[in-house]
Amino acid sequence: MSQRFKDIDYIDLLLWLFRAVIIIIVIWGTVAKIFLGRGNAYTADDWIDFFVSGLSQGSLYALIALGYTLVYGVLFMINFAHGEFFMSGTMTATVFVALPLSASGFLDEHPIIGMLAIMLTAMLISIGVAVLTERVAYRPLRRAPRLVPLITAIGASFFWQYFFRGLYGSSLVPFPELAVLQGKYNLFGIEILKTRAVVVVASVVMLVGLYFFVMRTKTGKAIRAVAEDKDVAALMGIDVDRTIAITFATGAAMAGAAGVLYGLVFRQVHFFMGFVPGIKAFTAAVLGGIGSIPGAALGGLFLGVIEAVGPPLFLEGLGIPGGHQLKDVIAFTMLVLVLIFRPQGIIGERLAEKKA
């Protein structure tokens, strides 16, 4: 008996208690909400609204999270400037393409061509910014200790923020509204805002496309080889620097596209818009398992949905007023929980000694 008690690690016990408390709180809140009907009375449509808006927000997180995950997979480095890749493309495309096209009426006459042009510009600019950052700020530090590029990334993030603030000013820029995307689609009796639907569909298409790019093409294979072992990959005749640049470019292209979708939904952009989504997407990437592409997608969607559904569900059930401003608390509590109990993320693989 006494031997058994000695074996218990008190830290572990504490962590288990912590986990149990959080789960009990969530279940308690949910039960109170659903069965005792605390707080507002929501209809089924309301719950669908929560879910769909969370899903579209989550697919934006997922697209941005891909950039974190790809770069981490290859370089084991958190690229904190990724939020700025997202912002730079969108800001530029809005100011130089979207607003002029909208003013001339072209965007409403040819919405598809217009949107493609906006998206292409955003992706190209994001790629340009990313490749430049990689070349100037990260490549010279390839062999430096891991903390060094991390700090450089934070510096790069500030640099790009204030660079674009200098270019476009610090006020909000309205993103044009597309006439064709106003209103709602009716899917099996469920009303969904057109912009939301477009965002979800576009994200899924891009996620699947990226997955095939990495898994089925030669370049993708090179990326995976570099992720596995840079030195051996080089010995096999893979241009490591070029592959790393391509990885950055791919992530940035996703971020640029995500930025335009962000503009479509929220209809306003500004120089600081990359910060919060960047942090959230990083959270999503860690949630899903950093380094894994399906993990980033899943983590993003999960985070978006829990942010939207969590406050009305269990926070309101617990009787907490003004729950929606606490959605960040939910997001980051999730992060802490995952870091404590499943450091490899929801579907991440356990990292080998060398990678960890």
Next chain:
Amino acid sequence: MKRTFLFVLLITLFALVLSACGGQALECEDALGCVEVAPDDPIIIASALVITGPNEQLGLDSQYGVEIAIDFYGDVLGHEVQLQPEDDGCSAEGGQTSAQKIVSNPQIVGVIGTSCSGAGVPASKIVSDAGYIMISPSNTSPALTDPETHEAGYLRTAHNDKVQGRAMAEYAYNVLGVRKAAAIHDGDPYTEGLASVFRDSFTELGGEIVAFEAEAPDATNVEPLLTTVAAAGPEFIYYPVFVSLGGLITKTARDIDALDGVYLAAADGVQSPDFLEAAGSAAEGMYVSGPDLSFTNETYDRFLSTYQEKYGTEPLSVFHAHAFDATTLLLKAIEEVAQEGDDGTLLIGRQALRDKLFATSGYQGITGTLTCNEYGDCADPKIAVSEVKDGAFEAIWP
């Protein structure tokens, strides 16, 4: 003997030189110390306004008011007045940084700022603790002049939101005839204070607050929030937040079917062209409460024409006149309390300046007759409700 004589001579000369330098030696007897301004030096005042970011128009507008006030006032006792502009960032961190920077310069006599109440809370503490004085042209949160939380060196020429929240509640209840309202804030002292006053006043009038919600100021997805609000079935939604969140809420609310025909209303935090541009057509028909700018006095006419001439724009926001009054009050008080040396040296006592400003009574400014109470509320508060019509704010009440 000769050496002694030389020594005495030197001492005498030295003493003469010293006394000449000191003029008739001004003595600082102020409890909080003095600012000494040398004969040809300028008098330095600082501003801490939000001059970058999404809310920059709020701060720039006030800063223009300060600059024009300095121009109009001219030299103070033969000294030029110089402005050191700082940025309050419309956040607690920004308020703290700008205040720290200001109090680290002992030559700064007083501060015009901050723009945002959220910045004002930490800034007023730092500025007051250092013995400085600040007059805010646009902080409206009740907390700043609450007897419990007021800082000794803090005054304001902007209205207290106890007045603004009440005015909006009256407009909603009496004019629009709504009985169920919702309020949304972002946790900032300004927005939370205003939303709370609105809630209390509306309930007092006999209405019902069906939802009192909060959202993070940097939120992007506000649809869940509005779905929650819509489920409570309000006829009127008041969201006294800033430009970014205000624009998002306005646009998203138009997408939610359950909010069709619900009145939307915001406050002076969004009363700028930036907001109209960000919100676009979604803002049409919404109501905005803010200071009543229908002043009819000569100074304001002259002020407006100078503003347009100097900055080439219509006023960007609604607190330029309050900033003008705040600056003029400060300069006038400096002029009255400064001790003047023979050579033009000024000695400005910080406690004396404080006492002078808090004793302001019946001062005729642009914004009305200003009288400061012991907690720093100086405004002659007049609130107007505007409606957004054809992409412009149009005052409709009272």
